Amino acid sequence: MKRRAFIRASLSAGAAALVLPKHSFGATFNNDTMRIGQIGTGRMGHGDMQVAMTVGLRKKVNARMVAVCDVDSRRVAHAKQEAEAFYKEQGEANVDVAVYEDFREMLARDDIDAVIISTPEAWHAVIGIAAADTGKHMYMQKPMTYSIAEGKALVRAVRENGVTLQVGTQQRSSVYFHQVCTIIRNQWLGELTEIHVGVPKDKGDMFVAAPDQVPVNLNYDMWLGPREPVPYYEGGVHPQADFSRPGWLQREQYCLGMVTGWGTHMYDVAQWAMGEDVDGGPVRYSVKGEFPDRGLFNVHVGYQGEAFYGNGVRMTSTADLPGVKFVTKDGWAYCKRGGFECSKPELLRRRPKDSEVSLYRSKNHMEDFLTAAREGRDPACPVEVGHRSNTVCVLHHASMKLGGAAIEWDPKAEKLVGDQSARKVIEIPMREPWTI
Secondary structure, three states: OOHHHHHHHHHHOOOOOOOOOOOOOOOOOOOOOEEEEEEOOOHHHHHHHHHHHHHHOOOOOOEEEEEEEOOEHHHHHHHHHHHHHHHHHOOOOOOOOEEEOOHHHHHOOOOOOEEEEOOOHHHHHHHHHHHHHOOOEEEEOOOOOOOHHHHHHHHHHHHHHOOOEEEOOHHHHOHHHHHHHHHHHOOOOOOEEEEEEEEOOOOOOOEOOOOOOOOOOEOHHHHHOOOOOOOOOHHHOOOOOOOOOOHHHHOOOOOOOHHHHOHHHHHHHHHHHHOOOOOOOOOEEEEEEOOOOEEOEOOOOOEEEEEEOOOOOEEEEEEOOOEEEEEEOOEEEEEEOOEEEEOOHHHHHOOOOOOOOOOOOOOOHHHHHHHHHHHOOOOOOOHHHHHHHHHHHHHHHHHHHOOOOOEEEEOOOOEEOOOOOOHHHHOOOOOOOOOO
């Protein structure tokens, strides 16, 4: 069938058919103006949509938001209103942004070139694979996926379908992180010996309450997606009154906590500086987490541990202000959001020579995605990189759940070495029919 008819038939039958007809290899645009759909219109999705619409006005980007999707009808109606108001402010008349509850209906549209996926990460792989199979380019909020297996599947789908995927690790588009990684990659401070990663603690809130009635504007079963049905708590999903921090960020069924929420940013930078970001990673992990009884909220509060790379570099992680410090034989360099420091300050202004490593440079992460998709190339943080930084996070979490037990990992084969105890932690079942 035609793709749209296929989706329509599956929806009318009540089936969640995810094996969508594949787009031809090497996705192309059907429109001079790149047409974008926003999937997930909550706290992060609202911001992603605004950024995409703003940079989309630039002539070299030329992109437009044409559809929004969310399982909460109140939130998606707000997104529609915001998008239409934005374009009317540009002097347009008769603006109409389409609304969807089911992402598959949006993906069935042949006239949409790209989507922004800003849902909880438990949904990322399912939506991302379906988007790749329908030829859609993707900007995907971090962490890229919930599990390692989901990440591997998404990597395959993106490459098999020839689409562009940018993971939302926007620090790669910051001069502070870019310059420090350039210093370390080129060994301007000598050989790297240690990396110290700071990841903030979670708030540590307690959540004890009776279940709430599901609001009429929320398709709760669809929100649950790959996870097993559990009673609804507004404080454990997302607020109905505003866009403040959602409770699902502290529930392990949907998110692994700060180790992925912030860790994916920091480990991405650590691996970028080492050149381990595409197909590498630590070979040994030993991490202890803090899991106080907080009722419904069950992600770790803080954690500390260490990991070792095959080249002998030791990476420590502590509950601290977010940032990465690289220690070498001849000095150190540190980067955080909004600043950088170095034991040799003159290196903060140095540029690579032709014979040295020049890292990919981007000044705006969303714009980088849209231009990369238009040009048919990889962006600042392509799918393999997002997968590898998330793998580091997941394995840190697995060691925490095992009480700090050491985990041996083969990053080339992407499998456990020796003791297989961590399998029960990293192999997460998915509820039918939302599987990969």
